[in-house]
Amino acid sequence: MTIALNPSKITGDYFRNRDYAVTAAEVANELRHTVQERDAIAGSPSPEVRCLRAAGLLPLVVPKAYGGTGASWSEAMDIVKALAKTDSSAAQLYGYHLLLSVVPHLIGTAEQTVRYYRDTAQHNHFWANAINTRDLRLTLEADGDGFRASGVKTFCTGAVVADRMICAATQPGNPLPVMFVLPSDRPGLTYNHDWDTLGQRRTASGSFTFESVRVEPAELLGPPPNLESAFPTGLGIGGMLVQSAIFQGIAEGALAAAQAYTRTQARPWETAAVETAAEDPYLLRRYGELWAQLQGAIALTQG
Structure with a gap:
């Protein structure tokens, strides 16, 4: 379906x-x-x-x-x-x-x-990832004039429909993850269809298996022009920025949906002595508390 x-x-x-x-x-x-x-x-x-x-x-x-x-x-x-x-x-x-x-x-x-x-x-390329640096099962090893990536990587949000995916792998003798760019149709890449999280099922954030996937030297990212700059640290900061925007939007949407339900479908409590649920003083207090908390979150993300 x-x-x-x-x-x-x-x-x-x-x-x-x-x-x-x-x-x-x-x-x-x-x-x-x-x-x-x-x-x-x-x-x-x-x-x-x-x-x-x-x-x-x-x-x-x-x-x-x-x-x-x-x-x-x-x-x-x-x-x-x-x-x-x-x-x-x-x-x-x-x-x-x-x-x-x-x-x-x-x-x-x-x-x-x-x-x-x-x-x-x-x-109009769509980008996704197989980064998850806490999952160390994806390795990158030299192979002739290039490299081969083998293993599994979890939390690959959107990679199954990506034009380009950024991957992170471990490399022998290198304490830092190596990051590289691949087209998602590169031979040896397989999405495992193992993601089932309520409300997030359409992110396709399951795992990918890499079976001796060819990686060209030019596809390895870096080094950046200025190794001493703080600019490369923007990846982690940007991730928190994106998550904050997602969570704020979800909260705003949830509050709006709840308000619409209360105004159009909810019935007042029988002892509330009001004609509609939207007039219930207890509900109004709870909505006021939720609204105030949301405004605080909005102020933080816009600061």
């Missing part, structure tokens, strides 16, 4: 006016109608990625100099939040894509920065 999405409803015309709020609203509205059904059946999130691509969202943070949209990270996170209000899986796929699309800039060479930014802008 498949649930169809209709990317043709998303024109991307509003990008000419840099109206990212309209962009996010149109994509979120298209996702809204089938979010529960899609999560229930799980499967590959190809339709969600097609919607993001149709909206012109994939090169959002690619600098204009390389053909991208050149949006700020604040604008980008607003879109992640908007998606998370209706579809947390799509928000996670997109948030990680944004972060991963700039990783060659963070830790790669100057040549890799130019190459991958231009590829993303010109070909």
